[in-house]
Amino acid sequence: MAKRIDISGLTAYYGDFKAIEDISMAVEPRSVTAFIGPSGCGKSTFLRTINRMHEVIPGARVEGKVMLDDENLYGTGVDPVSVRRVVGMVFQRPNPFPTMSVYENVAAGLKLNGRYKKSELDDVVEKSLRGANLWNEVKDRLNRPGSGLSGGQQQRLCIARAIAVEPQVLLMDEPCSALDPISTLAIEDLIGDLKTRFTIVIVTHNMQQAARVSDRTAFFNLSAVGEPGRLIELDDTDKIFSNPSVQATEDYVSGRFG
Amino acid sequence: MSAQTVADKVDRTDRLGIQQPRLPRLAPLGIAAGAAVLAVLIGVLGGLGSRIQWGLIAAILFVVGLYVISTVVEGGRQAKDRLATSLVWVAFLLAVVPLASLIWETVSKGIKVTDGYFLTHSMSGVVNVAPGGGVYHALMGTIEQVLIATVIATPIGLLTAVYLVEYGRGALAKAVTFFVDVMTGIPSIVAGLFVLSLWIMILDFGYSGFAGALALAILMMPVVVRSTEEMLKLVPNELREASYALGVPKWKTILKVVLPTSIGGITTGVMLAVARITGETAPVLLLVFGSPAINNNPFDGGQASLPLYIYQQWGAGTSASFDRAWAAALVLIVFVMILNLLARGIARWKAPKTGH
Known part of the structure; x- marks a missing residue:
């Protein structure tokens, strides 16, 4: 199921603007890797390069390699659409499809890709909703609109939607920043469960959250506004938060910077 | 002393200076009616034939009257608010009157021969x-x-x-x-x-x-x-x-x-x-x-x-x-x-x- 990600020499642009420069890192399978760093340092941009969502924005482009086991996601002949079936993504703000019911939202990935059997769909939806710890809350209203759920439930619905297509990797872009502490806890517990099945990469502004959920943590920084963001340090989460090897990381995680 | 009476006291003393005299809620309606009556009077006495002129006079009287009265009673900021509100109402009426009269005209003249045979x-x-x-x-x-x-x-x-x-x-x-x-x-x-x-x-x-x-x-x-x-x-x-x-x-x-x-x-x-x-x-x-x-x-x-x-x-x-x-x-x-x-x-x- 889960795969190892190996990124080397990755640089991403928005038009002429270089957003991140020369990032190399490895992400182990069945682990949670957290990206931390100040706003604008390119964490989200970098995350979006891993499932080729970066290039959806007009003028955006990427240089470098992202290897999923032994396949380069940026190799010639690679279809970005297929990449996104293998590398799923959960966004900052819950974004269930407003025209679809809870059931249809979870089934959307399979249905829209046309790769499903009707009889299997019920099972996939139930399994995904259980996987997202949402089944008990919504099982009686599967046909109600997905946008009628609470914010935390909507986010778990989006996670269920993402895991329903059985990706190898799950990217999460600040999945809890729009949620209250109780919903955040529910999602963090969920991440703990999901990492037995998926490779998870999570961007977060909440350092306690990074410390709680992740096995490894990557710290990104930029030297000045307008300069590209860089990877400063990637290490085991315990080490990053107790004894980082770079001074900038220590300043950031302890709140001394600027 | 109960909480209610304390609240009353604070209200009456108005130590924060947050209370202003306000026109009664139906005052704009009254002023509008007054403006209409006055406009009809002016129209009849002045020998103005056109109902449109009557309406325009009523509208101007209403806007000006409400503004002046509100300035005197409530102060400048409220008066400006009233002015904007009354202008919006006048604009609304200006838009609706032709539409309503068009529909009225068409229905009243058209209904005569509109029947199953005609259709x-x-x-x-x-x-x-x-x-x-x-x-x-x-x-x-x-x-x-x-x-x-x-x-x-x-x-x-x-x-x-x-x-x-x-x-x-x-x-x-x-x-x-x-x-x-x-x-x-x-x-x-x-x-x-x-x-x-x-x-x-x-x-x-x-x-x-x-x-x-x-x-x-x-x-x-x-x-x-x-x-x-x-x-x-x-x-x-x-x-x-x-x-x-x-x-x-x-x-x-x-x-x-x-x-x-x-x-x-x-x-x-x-x-x-x-x-x-x-x-x-x-x-x-x-x-x-x-x-x-x-x-x-x-x-x-x-x-x-x-x-x-x-x-x-x-x-x-x-x-x-x-x-x-x-x-x-x-x-x-x-x-x-x-x-x-x-x-x-x-x-x-x-x-x-x-x-x-």
Whole structure:
């Protein structure tokens, strides 16, 4: 199921603007890797390069390699659409499809890709909703609109939607920043469960959250506004938060910077 | 001392200076009534014949009166608020009065001959100056021409809008936008002349409902493009990205996520465009030619249409034909109104569900 990600020499642009420069890192399978760093340092941009969502924005482009086991996601002949079936993504703000019911939202990935059997769909939806710890809350209203759920439930619905297509990797872009502490806890517990099945990469502004959920943590920084963001340090989460090897990381995680 | 009495004390002392004298809630209504009475007095005494002048005097008296009284009683800031509110009300009335009087005029004059016979008979064998006859042939002609125009213009307009919003970059998109803007401004007679010269004079087809529908389609297309474009822009980008992130190709994202999300607004836009072309007379006059008899075949020979029928009946100049013109106008308004209600129904039915 889960795969190892190996990124080397990755640089991403928005038009002429270089957003991140020369990032190399490895992400182990069945682990949670957290990206931390100040706003604008390119964490989200970098995350979006891993499932080729970066290039959806007009003028955006990427240089470098992202290897999923032994396949380069940026190799010639690679279809970005297929990449996104293998590398799923959960966004900052819950974004269930407003025209679809809870059931249809979870089934959307399979249905829209046309790769499903009707009889299997019920099972996939139930399994995904259980996987997202949402089944008990919504099982009686599967046909109600997905946008009628609470914010935390909507986010778990989006996670269920993402895991329903059985990706190898799950990217999460600040999945809890729009949620209250109780919903955040529910999602963090969920991440703990999901990492037995998926490779998870999570961007977060909440350092306690990074410390709680992740096995490894990557710290990104930029030297000045307008300069590209860089990877400063990637290490085991315990080490990053107790004894980082770079001074900038220590300043950031302890709140001394600027 | 209970909490209630404490609160009362604080209110009366107003240590924070947050209490101001306020006009009673119905004061604006009273001032409006006063202004109306005064305006009638001025009108009668001053010998002003026009009711419109009376209304304008009442409006000015109301706005000025409320402002002055509010300044005296409530102070400057409240008075400005009142001024803006009263101006909005006056503008509202200015917009509604002509509309209401138009509908009143049409209904009261048109209802006379509007009956089952009028709706189910044509003018076949009836001279325009004589009483009798009906509007059936014109109604059928309008329905067919508008339907054909809609069938032609909607897909083209929709696809153009999808191109502009979802794909269009660079010079081609700019050119398309520019020409859509130009097309929006084309007078209907020019669209009619264009189809006349191309379809009838160069390609040598005869006058027909279809030729009229082509001109109507030209008039309808830019409206559909514009309204659809605005609706597609309202679809949050997050939904598109959510779909892409599931590995859904772009075309399927547009078809299954973007369009369903905006279908309510798109339908309304199409219906408004339909309503616009339903009342077009000039292209029909040039291309469909008119017919007093029922011709249900839009591809062969002249057809009637409601606007053209109204124009011809008005031109006949007898009281019987005036009655028919008003009745046809009523039928036209009701027809467009039904289309609009239909559009609202579809928009409500298809709108994204909030779950409450």
